[in-house]
Every structure is written in structure tokens, then in C-alpha cells.
Amino acid sequence: MPPLSPFSPDDVVTALRAAGCVFAEDEAELLLAAARTPDELASMVDRRVAGLPLEHVLGWARFHELRIAVRPGVFVPRRRTEFLVDQALAQAPDAAVVVDLCCGSGAVGAALAAALGRVELHAADIDPAAVRCARRNVAPYGGQVHAGDLFGALPGGLRGRVDILAANVPYVPTGEVGLLPAEAREHEPLVALDGGPDGLDVLRRVAGEAPDWLAPGGCLLVETSEHQSPAALDAFTRAGLTARLAVSEELYSHVVIGVRPERGA
The missing domain is CATH 3.40.50.150 (Vaccinia Virus protein VP39)
Known part of the structure; x- marks a missing residue:
């Protein structure tokens, strides 16, 4: 999928759903909130579509009401x-x-x-x-x-x-x-x-x-x-x-x- 910039919310949901993300709407909301620029959003969506765990894309995971920093190559808390x-x-x-x-x-x-x-x-x-x-x-x-x-x-x-x-x-x-x-x-x-x-x-x-x-x-x-x-x-x-x-x-x-x-x- 060629990168789209800027992504609309519908574009993000469509791209994630096509990649097999079960909770595409929820993930799209998190990515849209995290991205500071259209180009950053495009990069984040591309990495998620390529299979990188959402938490690694965002840089954090929600766990027991805390925001836990998570980096690529580190086990994501379940x-x-x-x-x-x-x-x-x-x-x-x-x-x-x-x-x-x-x-x-x-x-x-x-x-x-x-x-x-x-x-x-x-x-x-x-x-x-x-x-x-x-x-x-x-x-x-x-x-x-x-x-x-x-x-x-x-x-x-x-x-x-x-x-x-x-x-x-x-x-x-x-x-x-x-x-x-x-x-x-x-x-x-x-x-x-x-x-x-x-x-x-x-x-x-x-x-x-x-x-x-x-x-x-x-x-x-x-x-x-x-x-x-x-x-x-x-x-x-x-x-x-x-x-x-x-x-x-x-x-x-x-x-x-x-x-x-x-x-x-």
C-alpha cells in the first residue's frame, strides 16, 4: 500500500482493517492521537500494517491503569x-x-x-x-x-x-x-x-x-x-x-x- 499523507481517520481504519487488525477502529483512534504530524501518522500506519505490534508503534502499552514504555524487541505486557x-x-x-x-x-x-x-x-x-x-x-x-x-x-x-x-x-x-x-x-x-x-x-x-x-x-x-x-x-x-x-x-x-x-x- 503506498503511503498516504495526510491520512483521514477513515483511511487509517481502512488500512488497518485490510492488514487484518481486528480492532481497527480502536487502533486508529490511538494512532491518530499519538501522531504529531501527517508524515508521522503515515509512518506509524505503515509500521503497523507491516506487522509491528501496536504497542511498539505507539511506544507504550496500557497495563493495570499505567502507561508502560515499550520499545521494539521488548516483550509486550499482556x-x-x-x-x-x-x-x-x-x-x-x-x-x-x-x-x-x-x-x-x-x-x-x-x-x-x-x-x-x-x-x-x-x-x-x-x-x-x-x-x-x-x-x-x-x-x-x-x-x-x-x-x-x-x-x-x-x-x-x-x-x-x-x-x-x-x-x-x-x-x-x-x-x-x-x-x-x-x-x-x-x-x-x-x-x-x-x-x-x-x-x-x-x-x-x-x-x-x-x-x-x-x-x-x-x-x-x-x-x-x-x-x-x-x-x-x-x-x-x-x-x-x-x-x-x-x-x-x-x-x-x-x-x-x-x-x-x-x-x-
Whole structure:
């Protein structure tokens, strides 16, 4: 499609609908509001039509009532993950130390800090682009972002002190990555998607080490799929956590919650 400049609102909707965008009208409204010039609008529409995720085109994603900065190559926070945030807040409403592991953009950590108020917030990711993006998103809450592989990235002084450990680990089985929508498959980092042969490799690693980092009564929360839930619960239980599953039918979200038993319990 040759670029049109200036685009009319109808032009934008037509172009997006032709590209297969299901919510063309809503996306058009966001693009029209974001573009500062006709040429910028044309460029944004062209990038969206070419398959770039809307959030990467806009430079932000809406998550838990926050505007989270998102850059190309960084995992886009999903609306279903808001359920994980809500479950963490319900489980530990007085949390003082929060860790966002596999943080991506840092959306989960930022949302938790925004809701909890004054907390010690740490986030970590192995992907350098994610670390740079997360630093921007957690900065308003005084958060620190660490680069590295899972717990190896965290300061040792956090051991035994974490009240909420949110780990939005990759959980797509390797053989199913190719079945993901092109937006994810082509524009988000593989390390944020591929969870190994059954999708639970990273989840098992996190569950196995989490008790050493959680405070007594602290909780680990991990998102997974419906069919993976039984194996995920088993991994939590084997690690010594008291585990349960929370489900949102509306968001099609399945969150495994594990609590480190209180001393003497």
C-alpha cells in the first residue's frame, strides 16, 4: 500500500482493517492521537500494517491503569497478566519488598509498586533491551533493575526478604513457538517466549530457588496455561511451597501462587 499523507481517520481504519487488525477502529483512534504530524501518522500506519505490534508503534502499552514504555524487541505486557498483579496484591497487601523476575518492560513491578506505595522494588531480566526499558518504567518508584539470569542477577541481600516474587516466565513449549501470532513470533525476544520442551523449564528453576529468597509467608506468583497448571503446581509443592491455582475466566489467565510457610508452621 503506498503511503498516504495526510491520512483521514477513515483511511487509517481502512488500512488497518485490510492488514487484518481486528480492532481497527480502536487502533486508529490511538494512532491518530499519538501522531504529531501527517508524515508521522503515515509512518506509524505503515509500521503497523507491516506487522509491528501496536504497542511498539505507539511506544507504550496500557497495563493495570499505567502507561508502560515499550520499545521494539521488548516483550509486550499482556492484559491477562494484570490478574497476576491483582492476585499478588490480594495475597500480600502489606508487602515491603517486591521482585519482578523475567521482568521484560518492568510492567508487573511498576504496577505492584504503584498500588502498594513505598516498597523496595527490584526487577531483573537476561535481555539487555528489556533491562533498559524496565529501568525507565520502574524509575518513578525508586526501583532497581538488574541484568542477568534469574536469581543470579539479584543482590544477595534480598535472600529471605522478598514478600512478593512475581515471575512472568516464558511458558510456550518450544514446539509451539512457531504457532504464535506473527506479532509475537517476529517482534518479541525468543527468550521471553520459549519455555523449553514442555514450557515449564524456567518455571521449575524459579520454583526450586524461590524458597531461599522469599520471606516467611512471602509468595511466588507465576503465570502459566490451563493444561500446564497441574505440573506447575507440582513443581511449587516439590519446592516446599504451599501452592494453589487462581483462574480468571474473563482474561483466560491461570496464575500459580506459592507461599513459603511461616517459621514453625
